[in-house]
Amino acid sequence: MKLGNTFVGTLVLAISAASASYADKLTLYCSAQEDWCQLMARSFEDATGIDVNMTRKSSGETFAQIRAEATNPKGDVWWGGTGDPHLQAAEEGLTMEYNSPMRGELHDWAISQAESAGNRTIGIYSGALGYGYNTQLLADNNLPEPSCWKDLLKPDYKGHVQMANPNSSGTAYTTLASMVQIFGEDEGFDFMKGLHANINQYTKSGSAPIKAAGRGESTIGIVFMHDAVAQAAAGFPIKVVAPCEGTGYEIGSMSIIDGARNEEEAKKFYDWALSAEAQNLALQVNAFQVPSNTGAQTSDKAPDMSTIKLIDYDFxxxxxxxxxKRLLQKWDEEVSTLPQ
Structure with missing residues (x-):
């Protein structure tokens, strides 16, 4: 059958338009706070004209989703969340190697994160682990002011402490890994068992415990310190604690998903997200992490990492x-099953 030139031309234009439409999209998996995720997505759209479909989940949940979708990837870029699951995704080949031209503008710790993962991820911000407490609830319940990790094991705090579940939350996994590094594995798990006795709820999201403390639903929340600062900055009666024994920290990371349907758009987002301009967006949503671009601004309310006793966290x-897997299985078997 002979096709007319007009029909063929129309068909080619239609296919080209469909291809262009498909290419101008990006599926973003985001593991930072919701308003920051939304701002990043909309700002990238404004800067490039690329439509962004953003889904926000905790880092543990996102990692599980990327693994489940490995044979048919749905996402393009994973932005934010603790670095540990990003490193694991890199190790399992779930993310792709990419050397951004923006690397020269980044702090050494961001590049170290990339190099330790064969350049399959990169650092976008850092933040120290700690906890915060509601000063009003502490006073109302005649509780002593905690200043160390081991203070949280006191019987006084039974039912007053909240943290996330380390299976779903990168924040909570960092807590578990930090205790093992601070105290040694045996004593670290003894700490987690003692803490379990005082926990009122294990949340899915890492920042949820301090939000509950801000609302007066719980007294103490174990979180990254910048999340506690955000609650205090919002006007809630939250005091931030850098534990006396020392503490772990995160390098929040970004990765391009291996097999991404929109690889070129993913690389454009990756480069843009490493710019000082994009990282300065954090200030608009009271995100108090330390940005990885040396030219980006850090809020004067952000925890001063130089004054916090940080352990040499083995990322x-x-x-x-x-x-x-080993630590989570041990926590599931030896800690989560204990009575409260």
């Missing part, structure tokens, strides 16, 4: 697939 070991 390579505790971000590995085997170690993460």
């Amino acid at each position: 390579k070991k505790y971000g590995s697939s085997d170690e993460r």
Whole structure:
């Protein structure tokens, strides 16, 4: 059958338009706070004209989703969340190697994160682990002011402490891995068992415990300190604590999903998200992490990392697939099953 030139031309234009429409899209998996995720998505759309479909989930949930979708990837970029699951995704080949031209503008710790993962992820912000407490509830319940990790084991705090579940939350996994590194594995798990006795709820999201404390629904929330600062900045009676024994920290990360349907758009987002301009958006939503671009602004309310006793957190070991699985299984078997 002979096709007319007009029909063929129309068909080619239609296919080209469909291809262009498909290419001008990006599916973003985001593991930072909801309003920051929304701002990043909309700002990238404004800057490039690329439509962004954004889904917000905790880092543990996002990692599980990317793994489940490995044979048929749905997402393009995973932005935000603790670095450990990003490192594990890199180890399992779920994310792709990419060397951004923006690397020269980044802090050394952001590049170290990339190099430890074969350049399959990169650092976008950092933040120290700690906790915050509601000063009003503490006073109302005649509770002593905690200043160390081990203070949280006191019987006084039974039912007053909240943290996330380390299976779903990168924040909580960082807590578990930090306790093992601070106290040694045996004593670290003894700490987690003692803490379990005082926990009122394990949440899905890492920032939920301090939001509950801000609302007066719980007294103490174990979180990254910048999340506690955000509650205090919003006017809630929250005091932020950098524990006396020392603490772990996160390198929030970004990765391009291996097999991304919109790889070129993913790389454009990746480069843009490493710019000082994009990282300065954090200030609009009271995100108090330390940005990875050396030219980006850090809020004067952000925790001063130089004054916090940080451990030499072993990202390579505790971000590995085997170690993460082992620690989570041990927590599931030895801690979560204990009575409260």
